Amino acid sequence: xxxxxxxxxxxxxxxxxxxxxxxxxxxxxxxxxxxxxxxxxxxxxxxxxxxxxxxxxxxxxxxxxxxxxxxxxxxxxxxxxxxxxxxxxxxxxxxxxxxxxxxxxxxxxxxxxxxxxxxxxxxxxxxxxxxxxxxxxxxxxxxxxxxxxxxxxxxxxxxxxxxxxxxxxxxxxxxxxxxxxxxxxxxxxxxxxxxxxxxxxxxxxxxxxxxxxxxxxxxxxxxxxxxxxxxxxxxxxxxxxxxxxxxxxxxx
Amino acid sequence: xxxxxxxxxxxxxxxxxxxxxxxxxxxxxxxxxxxxxxxxxxxxxxxxxxxxxxxxxxxxxxxxxxxxxxxxxxxxxxxxxxxxxxxxxxxxxxxxxxxxxxxxxxxxxxxxxxxxxxxxxxxxxxxxxxxxxxxxxxxxxxxxxxxxxxxxxxxxxxxxxxxxxxxxxxxxxxxxxxxxxxxxxxxxxxxxxxxxxxxxxxxxxxxxxxxxxxx
Numbered sequence: 178x179x180x181x182x183x184x185x186x187x188x189x190x191x192x193x194x195x196x197x198x199x200x201x202x203x204x205x206x207x208x209x210x211x212x213x214x215x216x217x218x219x220x221x222x223x224x225x226x227x228x229x230x231x232x233x234x235x236x237x238x239x240x241x242x243x244x245x246x247x248x249x250x251x252x253x254x255x256x257x258x259x260x261x262x263x264x265x266x267x268x269x270x271x272x273x274x275x276x277x278x279x280x281x282x283x284x285x286x287x288x289x290x291x292x293x294x295x296x297x298x299x300x301x302x303x304x305x306x307x308x309x310x311x312x313x314x315x316x317x318x319x320x321x322x323x324x325x326x327x328x329x330x331x332x333x334x335x336x337x338x339x340x341x342x343x344x345x346x347x348x349x350x351x352x353x354x355x356x357x358x359x360x361x362x363x364x365x366x367x368x369x370x371x372x373x374x375x376x377x378x379x380x381x382x383x384x385x386x387x388x389x390x391x392x393x394x395x396x397x398x399x400x401x402x403x404x405x406x407x408x409x410x411x412x413x414x415x416x417x418x419x420x421x422x423x424x425x426x427x428x429x
Numbered sequence: 430x431x432x433x434x435x436x437x438x439x440x441x442x443x444x445x446x447x448x449x450x451x452x453x454x455x456x457x458x459x460x461x462x463x464x465x466x467x468x469x470x471x472x473x474x475x476x477x478x479x480x481x482x483x484x485x486x487x488x489x490x491x492x493x494x495x496x497x498x499x500x501x502x503x504x505x506x507x508x509x510x511x512x513x514x515x516x517x518x519x520x521x522x523x524x525x526x527x528x529x530x531x532x533x534x535x536x537x538x539x540x541x542x543x544x545x546x547x548x549x550x551x552x553x554x555x556x557x558x559x560x561x562x563x564x565x566x567x568x569x570x571x572x573x574x575x576x577x578x579x580x581x582x583x584x585x586x587x588x589x590x591x592x593x594x595x596x597x598x599x600x601x602x603x604x605x606x607x608x609x610x611x612x613x614x615x616x617x618x619x620x621x622x623x624x625x626x627x628x629x630x631x632x633x634x635x636x637x638x639x640x641x642x643x644x
Contacts, residue, residue, distance in 0.1 A: 271547070
């Protein structure tokens with residue numbers, strides 16, 4: 178088990194965004210999380226990546242407890258130093274790419290492996306060039322993010338996350354900021370990673386993509402998991418009325 | 430007095446003008462950054478204190494601050510006024526400019542999108558690495574035009590040192606103007622300041638250009 182999230186709740190003030198969700202990710206699994214906006218799916222991802230602190234529950238990566246709730250109800254996280262090691266287990270691809278604009282494409286990929294993981298430059302450079310080749314962007318190694326299209330930037334962002342050699346890759350609506358004609362090239366890359374058995378969790382609004390690529394689809398609404406299962410079950414043999422309602426908006 | 434003697438005499442003061450200018454920048458640019466960060470502190474006492482200090486420094490005339498730093502120690506504690514006025518002058522200028530720079534830095538820091546911090550956090554950068562390697566370079570690019578503006582103002586503000594009779598270029602010029610009943614020294618001073626600022630413009634333009642490669 179790469180990630181275990183047990184009984185996670187997240188409140189923003191009085192607003193309860195995630196209500197007692199448990200969610201696991203196995204090695205090699207591709208999980209898609211779908212649901213209307215405000216359903217808590219992005220927040221769940223942000224809790225998993227420590228960008229938000231949970232209000233209660235437990236998070237484990239690779240059998241190491243990263244956060245837990247003690248009997249008093251207080252949530253405890255590992256110290257920043259120990260958490261840094263855990264952060265090496267996952268990567269996150271943002272909706273808005275969030276590349277570093279002042280670094281070249283190659284430097285965007287190489288900087289964290291060098292500065293955070295303290296790996297050797299030659300080795301990192303060779304690996305990063307290979308990643309760019311895989312993304313079809315080796316010609317852009319020395320370009321700057323502002324010179325790239327949105328689709329290219331997102332592929333660089335995926336490569337940047339992969340350069341850290343994560344166990345699991347999270348995607349937070351990776352194509353929502355892209356023109357429809359550019360989403361294809363990003364989805365193709367994610368598909369390719371799925372074929373290579375990369376463990377991934379994708380929050381997405383691309384239903385046909387979720388259906389084609391995922392091993393498991395989770396439908397969230399109102400801060401809870403309404404329904405989950407094999408994509409053919411969730412899409413083809415929907416059990417819950419709420420899910421059916423949501424999916425019908427997409428088939429139109 | 431011939432024009433060339435005038436220029437020669439004022440040139441001597443130009444060295445002191447440059448001393449005020451460079452020392453002020455050397456101190457106030459880093460100090461401003463520190464103040465900006467303290468002003469952004471989550472601790473309400475710290476941020477409130479620096480907000481107050483900045484409001485005092487920006488809300489009162491630099492001339493008054495120069496007088497306060499130079500003669501204040503005498504009136505308050507009976508210390509003798511230091512012989513070398515460069516020290517109080519630079520202290521007053523550096524503190525005053527740090528306040529302005531702090532607000533420029535703060536604006537720049539706050540203009541960087543949260544996504545940059547989040548991307549760095551997920552990649553495992555420490556807070557320090559994030560600030561130095563990722564945030565600050567982008568901040569510098571954004572605030573450079575405002576910084577240039579302040580530096581240009583500083584060049585001209587050095588003339589305020591005449592209020593404490595520090596013998597920089599303008600003070601000397603003013604003395605010559607008085608003794609010779611001539612307007613010429615002011616013209617010379619104007620030319621000096623203009624040329625000085627033309628150099629500042631050129632250097633800062635180069636600096637801006639060197640960061641043109643991204644936006």
